[in-house]
Amino acid sequence: MSSIDRRSFLGALALLGCSRRDQAVAEPPAPVAKALPEMPEAGAEPMPRGQVGTQTWTFEGGGRAVVVQPTWIKAGERLPLLIALHGRGEALKGPELGAMGWPKDYALLRAIARLCAPPITPPDLENFVDEKRLAETNRDLAARPWKGLVVLCPYLPDVDLRKPAKIREYGDYLLKSVLPRASRELPIVASPAAIGIDGVSLGGAVALRVGLGAPEAFGAVGTLQAAIGEDQVAELTELAKTARAKNPALALRLLTSKEDYFHNAITKTSAAWRAAGIEHDFADVPGPHDYPFNRGPGAIEMLLWHDRKLARA
Template sequence: MIARRTFCQLAGLALAGVTVPDDLEMRDIRLPGTFSKRMTLFLPKQPPRDAGARDAGASDAGASDAGAGGTARLLVLLHGLGETTEERAGAYAWIERYGLGTAYARLRHPPVVRTSRREDITDARLAEINVQLSAKPFGGMVIACPYLPNVHATHTPLDEVARWIVETVVPRARAESDATGHPASATEIDGCSLGGYLSLEIFLRRPEAFNACGGVQSAIGESSAARYAERFAKAMARVGPRDVYLATSSRDPFRLGNEALARELGKRSIRHTLRVLPGPHDQPWLRESGTLDMLLWHDQR
């Protein structure tokens, strides 16, 4: 059974309609921009656990700067196509639809157990997660969730999107969290479906701004894998090694594309993690396993 404290937290959050755990403070922020003016921001209420160990284990990219001057870990999360219809839906997608709050609470208060009747996470993976958390408790991070429109329909240039994320979203998130120091060594980006595609594209345009990137069921095709891997190789030749996270599922229509990208990254000796979990490409999968696994990777890598 779920630990009593976690169960009570989640039950209360469900009644409230927005699943923000006690560990986080949520802010609804207005931003300047031509195509997006809104994001939600989640701030840990307690100092991150094991901060010194995480800083000591930072990747080669800016490792000497990680944690300098009180820098907080910042994760930018991008939403999927279904929430591009209006700003509130996109800004609130991760907390209201993708299970960000419940995943955060489950990781902060283990043991992690299955919460759905669907087996979107295996017993073996649950056991691995709990071993990880036993060895190194989930520390937490600042999380920024900006709204983005359907860039394909609006023909928004991806260079403009990348510039807005790096020059507007990230600085505002850091100002709100009172974090100082060198941000690139402690800033990461991820997303789901369309947001996963955008995460990769933004990282590849501005790799100097991020220490890692990822995609959860990223909307990429198998035929594009080699081109993406070449772009990653060129980016990392310029800015140094970065970690890449790729998550998909057994019935994800983009599974072949994500698996192919992982193979191509491997051929080029680019550090990456590929996670293939059971389940379809939908929001219940995100709420049960996709969001949880993604947060754990960013916290513990």
């Protein structure tokens, strides 16, 4: 494939907001967790670290979200909140199945259990391993145990990434319907500095747009293999510059992988941000743009980064 053809191919993928695998895989492999435990009753004794409960929320207009909440916290304890957005494969499944992207299809529950019982091993990463990074991760976890997050996994429709109005509409839904309910019903820290947003592929692109568009509402904005195009680098740089001016404490991260279809666009966006003086974290890890990556490096990287960046009081 020529360089011109490759650029055109990547541009088409960015336009669709998905990878070829997102389109082709109708049924991902069965998750490690065969059943999701329900949320414990109020006042129940804390469970062992690593165990979580779940509940499903519905919203007016057909919206749906799954809450993944640690059950080991003490009465009155509050945790940071992470909004985790799935990829296009789950968007095409509809709200009921799509909202299960992170909890089920991407093995988020397994990732939480493993972060609570380090060391992380190559099988935990689906064998997509950078030995140096794995050693650093385990040293970090030994020095600072993973404390835990409440993870809120809303269904993300198959929005057109080239139509900003649709992304703004979805962002308004998160900010005006989902987050207010989370503040009322979940044991979370009542501060924007304790709220993060992240996502993979389609979800990564939407998390980036929503987070940069409402920087005062978040403490951290991360992405995994965000479905962005090289022609969007300048625009995303201006958005990040404006967001950081409004919220100087906003943590930012771009993560790609060696076989990610959006590798070039994400790498160039990071370089542009650094040239513009926009401090952020950047990671380029092993793995493809596919379900095994989400279940391995994707879930663990996302949970660990937000655990380190979000406020706890």
